Amino acid sequence: QITLKESGPTLVKPTQTLTLTCTFSGFSLSTSGVGVNWIRQTPGKALEWLGIIYWDDDKRYSPSLKNRLNITKDTSKNQVVLTMTNMGPVDTGTYYCAHRGIVTVFGIVIQGGWFDPWGPGTLVTVSS
Amino acid sequence: EIVLTQSPGTLSLSPGDRATLSCRANESVSRSQLAWYQQKPGQAPRLLIYGASSRATGIPDRFTGSGSATDFTLTISRLEPEDFAVYHCQQYDYSPMTFGQGTRLEIK
Numbered sequence: 001q002i003t004l005k006e007s008g009p010t011l012v013k014p015t016q017t018l019t020l021t022c023t024f025s026g027f028s029l030s031t032s033g034v035g036v037n038w039i040r041q042t043p044g045k046a047l048e049w050l051g052i053i054y055w056d057d058d059k060r061y062s063p064s065l066k067n068r069l070n071i072t073k074d075t076s077k078n079q080v081v082l083t084m085t086n087m088g089p090v091d092t093g094t095y096y097c098a099h100r101g102i103v104t105v106f107g108i109v110i111q112g113g114w115f116d117p118w119g120p121g122t123l124v125t126v127s128s
Numbered sequence: 129e130i131v132l133t134q135s136p137g138t139l140s141l142s143p144g145d146r147a148t149l150s151c152r153a154n155e156s157v158s159r160s161q162l163a164w165y166q167q168k169p170g171q172a173p174r175l176l177i178y179g180a181s182s183r184a185t186g187i188p189d190r191f192t193g194s195g196s197a198t199d200f201t202l203t204i205s206r207l208e209p210e211d212f213a214v215y216h217c218q219q220y221d222y223s224p225m226t227f228g229q230g231t232r233l234e235i236k
Contacts, residue, residue, distance in 0.1 A: 046216075046227060046228075046229045046230055047173070047216055047218070047227040047230075048227070049224055049225040049226065049227070060223060062224045063129075063224060064224075096172055096173075098172075101163070101175070101178055101220075103178070103182070112161075112178060112179070112220065113161060113163075113220025113221075113225055114163035114175060114178040114218065114220055115163075115165075115173075115175065115218070116175040116178075116184060117172075117174075117175070118172035118173055118174070119172065120171070120172055121172050
């Protein structure tokens, strides 16, 4: 069974850097094809994909936030870390990590761009 | 980026009714790379459908996804009390992956 859980500060001040950790179990980030995504849900933009880190340390980021984001992994600890710089009030919301979708068809493993499962999320408020 | 527009914004129905939710893309989503999620208050989204029409593990068969290119539909054949929630569509054909703004399914 795959599970993920986000952790980190609930309150950050404007201009500060946010660091969130996703701790997971039930899979290894050293297995070919595996990826962990970060997604957030804010009142202004609903659900927004932030980025993904793959088993081979390749990373992809949302173009609109690329300059502020960094995603790293610690395979030995089963953790993925998201850092987001220069936080502002519009960044207030719930941050989720989610496993890259995977399905097995006739014994063949197919990785997809959907998200399954998700962690429970962590609410981050940006305020002075 | 691909913009997904969900309609209606809110759908008011009764248990036992049939629900039809729409998700339209401003560009063609090839290979039906579209997913649907259900989200209940205080919870993370849960995958219902991937590949436009494939049900995720454990999802009841009253949930059906259909469509292609720019028009996709999620149909719930007979609403159960636990189905009243917010539903999101998501495309994963192009980067960045994007979501619709959601449809709230409420009890009439």
